[in-house]
Each structure stands twice: as C-alpha cells, then as structure tokens.
Amino acid sequence: MAALAPTSCLLYRELCHRELGTPPLSSGGACSSVAICGGGVDSSRPGRGRRARSRGEVKAGPFWQSASRPTSIEMEAIxxxxxxxxxxxxSQEISQVVIxxxxxxxxxKCIYLKPKLEKLAAEYHPRVKFYFVDVNKVPQALVKRGNISKMPTIQLWKDGEWKAEVIGGHKAWLVLDEVREMIQKHL
Known part of the structure; x- marks a missing residue:
C-alpha cells in the first residue's frame, strides 16, 4: 500500500490536522501533503503500518509533572x-529551612554539584530555600562563621542556627542523598 486513494488521503490529512491542531493545507495534491502534516504510514515495511511522529508533535509527559513547576531553581548568592x-x-521568622x-x-566538585543542588531546590520549593557562598568572593569572617574547612560543604540552618552539614567530597548522587536525608530530618 504505497499510496492511499485520494479520498483516504484527504480524510487522513484532515485527521492529522485535527490531532496536531494545525490549519489544513490548501494544496490540492493527493498524498504529498501527508508527510507535511504530521507523519504518514510506513509503507516500506508491509503489514507494519505505524504512524511516525512529526517534528512539531509533542509527546505527552507523566501526569505528575506539572508544566508550571520548574525543574530547577537558581540558588541565590550570599x-x-x-x-x-x-x-x-x-528564615527564623517563618521557620523555614535554609541550605x-x-x-x-x-x-x-563544587561546580559539578551546583546544578544538581538547583534541581533539588525545585523539589523542596518553597519549604526549603537554597543559597550558595563562593568562599573566594566573601569576607573570610563569613567563612569562619560557617566553620568551613573543606569544599563543597552543604549546611542546613534552621531557626538561625546551624543544624547539620554534608561535606561533599564523594560521588554527587551520594551527596544528594545525604542532603535529602538531612532536609527530611529537619523539616
């Protein structure tokens, strides 16, 4: 079935445009517009006619992924x-956890871990606020206040006090798991 009959082609073209939500083409050609409007039947393999996805077609995602929820939130600098x-x-006023x-x-490791922490920030938004401190760009008094000796160090602060920390010298997925555990413990 290399070519569809003209009436079948017109029906297929109309269905194709309804599915994709595009206006119908005004070309009078029989089946040449099927490929344009969103994929046709694979006629190279007999008996296996399957619809090919067109370039503009969007595949639906899982229902739990909301389009309005960001996948990552950029951490603010201190x-x-x-x-x-x-x-x-x-954070003390509203009893919010700060990372x-x-x-x-x-x-x-710090540079590699930062985007992963930003994705984690999206998971816990708005209950947990994420920040970062570049120790070379801040006064050393601030670094001493955080009691930082190794990097990356991810600290959890709640009610204005230091509660826990993870020193991220190992694999990123292990660090993220430890940060998740730390957050769950103090939420």
Whole structure:
C-alpha cells in the first residue's frame, strides 16, 4: 500500500490536522501533503503500518509533572555577612529551612554539584530555600562563621542556627542523598 486513494488521503490529512491542531493545507495534491502534516504510514515495511511522529508533535509527559513547576531553581548568592544575617533572620521568622552551599569556582566538585543542588531546590520549593557562598568572593569572617574547612560543604540552618552539614567530597548522587536525608530530618 504505497499510496492511499485520494479520498483516504484527504480524510487522513484532515485527521492529522485535527490531532496536531494545525490549519489544513490548501494544496490540492493527493498524498504529498501527508508527510507535511504530521507523519504518514510506513509503507516500506508491509503489514507494519505505524504512524511516525512529526517534528512539531509533542509527546505527552507523566501526569505528575506539572508544566508550571520548574525543574530547577537558581540558588541565590550570599556575598556579605549582612546578607547571611538577613537570610537567617527571615528564615527564623517563618521557620523555614535554609541550605547553604559553600563552594569555590576552582573546585571541580563544587561546580559539578551546583546544578544538581538547583534541581533539588525545585523539589523542596518553597519549604526549603537554597543559597550558595563562593568562599573566594566573601569576607573570610563569613567563612569562619560557617566553620568551613573543606569544599563543597552543604549546611542546613534552621531557626538561625546551624543544624547539620554534608561535606561533599564523594560521588554527587551520594551527596544528594545525604542532603535529602538531612532536609527530611529537619523539616
């Protein structure tokens, strides 16, 4: 069945446009527009006519993934001691958990881990707020306040106090699992 009859082709073209939500083409050609409007029947393999997905067609995702929910949330930077104090005071007022990623731009593990933490931030948004501190760009008094000796160090702060930390010197998926456990314990 290499070609469809003209009437079948017109019906198929109309169905194709309804499915894709596009306006019908005005070309009068029989089956040449089937490929344009969204995929046709695979006639190269007899008895195996299956519909090929067109380029513009969208495959539906799982129902639990909402289109409005972001997949990652960019972490905010903490640049000064005043920023840090303000963040801790604000989180204390609403009893919100704060995660602080102490990192450096020269640290490969830190750079690798940051986007993964941003995806984790999307999972816990808005109950947990994620921040990062580049230890080379802040006053050393702030680094001493966090008691940072290794990087990356991911700390959990709640009610203005340090509660727990994970030093991320091992595999990223293990670090993320430890951070999840730390968050679950203090939520």
């Amino acid at each position: 640049a000064t001691m005043e920023d840090f104090d303000r963040i801790l005071a604000a 602080v990623d102490w990192m450096a731009t020269w640290c490969r």
